[in-house]
Amino acid sequence: MRLTVIGTGYLGATHAACMADLGHEVVGVDVDAGKVAALRAGRVPFHEPGLAAMVARHTGSGRLRFTTSYEEAGAFGQVHFVCVGTPQRGDCDGADLTCVEEAFARIARHARKGALLVGKSTVPVGTAARLADRHPVEIAWNPEFLREGFAVRGTLRPDRLVFGVRTPRAERLLRQVYAPVLAAGTALVVTDFATAELVKTAANSFLATKISFINAMAEVCEAAGGDVRDLARALGRDERIGGAFLGAGVGFGGGCLPKDIRAFTHRAAELGVDLGFLRHVDAINMRRRDRAVALARELCGGTLLGTRVAVLGAAFKPDSDDVRDSPALNVAARLGLEGADVTVYDPEAMDNARKAFPLLGYAVSLEEALRGAELVLHLTEWPQFREIDPRWAVRLVRHPRVVDGRGVLDADRWTAAGWHFRALGRPAPEGAGGERRRG
Numbered sequence: 001m002r003l004t005v006i007g008t009g010y011l012g013a014t015h016a017a018c019m020a021d022l023g024h025e026v027v028g029v030d031v032d033a034g035k036v037a038a039l040r041a042g043r044v045p046f047h048e049p050g051l052a053a054m055v056a057r058h059t060g061s062g063r064l065r066f067t068t069s070y071e072e073a074g075a076f077g078q079v080h081f082v083c084v085g086t087p088q089r090g091d092c093d094g095a096d097l098t099c100v101e102e103a104f105a106r107i108a109r110h111a112r113k114g115a116l117l118v119g120k121s122t123v124p125v126g127t128a129a130r131l132a133d134r135h136p137v138e139i140a141w142n143p144e145f146l147r148e149g150f151a152v153r154g155t156l157r158p159d160r161l162v163f164g165v166r167t168p169r170a171e172r173l174l175r176q177v178y179a180p181v182l183a184a185g186t187a188l189v190v191t192d193f194a195t196a197e198l199v200k201t202a203a204n205s206f207l208a209t210k211i212s213f214i215n216a217m218a219e220v221c222e223a224a225g226g227d228v229r230d231l232a233r234a235l236g237r238d239e240r241i242g243g244a245f246l247g248a249g250v251g252f253g254g255g256c257l258p259k260d261i262r263a264f265t266h267r268a269a270e271l272g273v274d275l276g277f278l279r280h281v282d283a284i285n286m287r288r289r290d291r292a293v294a295l296a297r298e299l300c301g302g303t304l305l306g307t308r309v310a311v312l313g314a315a316f317k318p319d320s321d322d323v324r325d326s327p328a329l330n331v332a333a334r335l336g337l338e339g340a341d342v343t344v345y346d347p348e349a350m351d352n353a354r355k356a357f358p359l360l361g362y363a364v365s366l367e368e369a370l371r372g373a374e375l376v377l378h379l380t381e382w383p384q385f386r387e388i389d390p391r392w393a394v395r396l397v398r399h400p401r402v403v404d405g406r407g408v409l410d411a412d413r414w415t416a417a418g419w420h421f422r423a424l425g426r427p428a429p430e431g432a433g434g435e436r437r438r439g
C-alpha cells in the first residue's frame with residue numbers, strides 16, 4: 001500500500017521505517033527540513049537499536065522517502081498516519097494539541113478522495129471525534145505503545161493492535177496495513193474512538209502506578225528495615241501481579257509517563273472524573289529523587305558542599321539517549337545546587353545532557369567519571385554500569401561511597417570490595433558503615 005507518516009520524530013520515524021519493512025511504500029512528512037534532509041541521507045537523529053540500519057536500508061531501496069510537502073504526501077497516500085508530538089501545555093497539565101490539529105488540517109486539505117487519516121499521537125479522549133467532525137475525511141485512531149529501546153520490535157511485534165474506527169471500511173484498510181503483523185498472531189481490539197484513545201493513557205497510567213507502588217513500598221522498607229528488591233521479587237511471582245515494572249529506584253521519567261499521567265488527570269477532571277490517585281503516583285515518583293539526594297548527603301556526613309560526585313547515567317532509562325525529565329539528570333542538577341562538584345557520564349546521552357544541563361561537568365568515559373570521586377551515584381541502569389567490577393572501581397575513587405539509585409548493583413560484592421554501599425529501599429549491608437546485616 002502507499003502510506004504516509006506525518007511527523008518524523010521518534011514515533012514517526014520508527015513507524016515509517018517499520019511500515020516500509022512490512023513491504024509498503026512510505027513517504028515520511030515533516031515541517032522540519034533539517035530532519036527530512038538527515039533522514040533522506042539515512043541518518044536517524046536519536047539512539048534506537050536497529051532503527052538507523054532499517055531507515056538506511058529502505059531509503060536506499062527507494063521504498064521509504066521523506067518530504068516537507070503535504071501536497072506531495074496528499075497525492076501519494078491511501079492511508080496517512082499522524083505521528084506528531086503532544087507535549088504538556090505551558091499553562092496547565094493538559095496536552096498541547098497544536099501540532100496534531102495542524103497536521104490533520106493540512107493533510108485533510110491535500111488528501112485524495114477516499115484516503116484514511118489515522119491518528120497515532122497520544123491525545124486527550126474526545127480528540128478523534130472532534131477532528132472527525134471538523135474535517136470531511138475518514139478518520140481512525142490507532143494508538144502507539146512504543147517503548148524507547150524496544151521501538152522497532154514493538155512496532156513489528158506489538159503486544160496488541162488497537163483500531164478505533166467508525167466504519168467497516170476503515171477497519172478493512174487498517175487490517176490491510178498491518179496484515180503481516182496480524183498474520184503473526186498479534187491480538188487486535190477493534191473499538192470506538194474514545195476507547196482507542198483511552199487505551200494508551202490508561203496503559204501508561206497503569207505502568208506509572210505500578211512503578212510508584214513499588215517505590216512507595218521502598219519508602220516503607222526504608223522506614224521498617226525491609227528490602228524492596230526481595231519484596232518485588234516475591235510480589236512478581238504472583239501471576240496476577242507480574243514482575244515487570246516493579247523496579248524500585250529513582251522512578252520514572254522520559255517524554256511519556258510523566259506528561260501522560262498529568263494530561264490524563266487533567267482531561268478526566270474536565271469530564272468530571274476525579275483521578276486524584278494519579279497525582280499521588282506523580283508525587284511518590286518525584287519524592288524518590290529527593291530521597292536519592294538525601295541519601296547522597298547522608299553518606300557524605302550531612303553536606304555535599306565541595307564533594308566530587310560521579311553520576312553514572314543521564315538518559316531517563318538505558319538504551320536511550322533521551323534525557324527528557326530524566327531522574328538521573330534531575331538528581332545530578334540538585335546535587336550541583338547543593339554545592340557538589342558533579343561529573344556525569346552516560347554511554348549515549350552525553351550530547352543531549354550537555355544541551356539540557358550545560359553547567360554540570362561531563363566525563364568522556366566511565367573511568368574518567370570515577371577517578372577521584374568522593375561519592376558515586378548509579379542512576380541509569382546501563383549494562384556497562386551493572387557490570388562494573390567494584391574492585392576495579394575502588395582503586396579509581398578517592399572515597400569508596402556509592403548510592404545505587406536503580407537497585408540493581410550487587411550490594412555484597414560492592415561491600416566486599418570495600419565500598420560504603422547504600423541503595424534506595426534497601427537496608428545498608430553489613431560492613432558498609434550502616435546498621436547491620438546480610439550475606
Ligand code: UDX
Nearest residue numbers: 145146147148245246247251252253254256257316317
Ligand atoms: C513508556 C511506555 O512503556 C510505552 O508503552 C509508552 O508508549 C511510552 O511510555 P518509555 O517512556 O519509552 O515507554 O519507557 P519505559 O520503559 O516505560 O520506562 C519509563 C520510565 O520508568 C523510565 O524512566 C524507567 O527507568 C522507569 N522504570 C521502568 C522504573 O523506574 N521501574 C521499572 O520497573 C520500569
